[in-house]
Amino acid sequence: MKILFVCTGNICRSPMAEGILRSKLSKAGIKAEIDSCGFESFHIGDHPDNRAQSICRNYGIDISGHVARLFRKNDFDSFDRIYVMDASHYYSVSRIARSAADLKKVDYMLNLQYPGQDLPVDDPWYHDIHAFEKTYLQLDAACERLIEQLLSSKPGPQ
Ligand code: 4NP
16 A cells, blocks of 8 residues: 655645654554655755654654655556645645546545545644644544554455
8 A cells, every 4th residue: 555645845744644654554564655745845855844843753753854845746656545634735636637546546634534524634834833733633543544444454364
């Protein structure tokens, strides 16, 4: 399974989601490829925002090594699932999708918890550390659902 998280700057929400899922996958013993990217070029090449790093560190997750990059068309070929944080990313990814098969890979992150509701993950960028904590908890709960999904679809020993 290859999973991509998408946000705006790729320095807060999507690298946090990537780090959280990576940690849960490792604990659950599930092998998967995870990455994250963004849609705005302001922070290409940057490491995650210090506040995002700090909150993740508090939960034992190191996201300092991530380097921000933009979404690219061949991400549709490289990933099985693409989770966006809000409607602006859904719209941006949809515009680049080449086919119904591409679009089928895309969903809102919080639809993992609240199917079909298309709710946004709060953007903490303009806010204080408490907003980052709230966003972390939203992402953590959604990643937990994803792990449950992956475990329930995992083939048993043959
Ligand atoms: P992210 O947060 O999309 O969660 O990484 C943002 C980071 C930077 C900006 C906006 C959102 N920005 O406008 O620079």
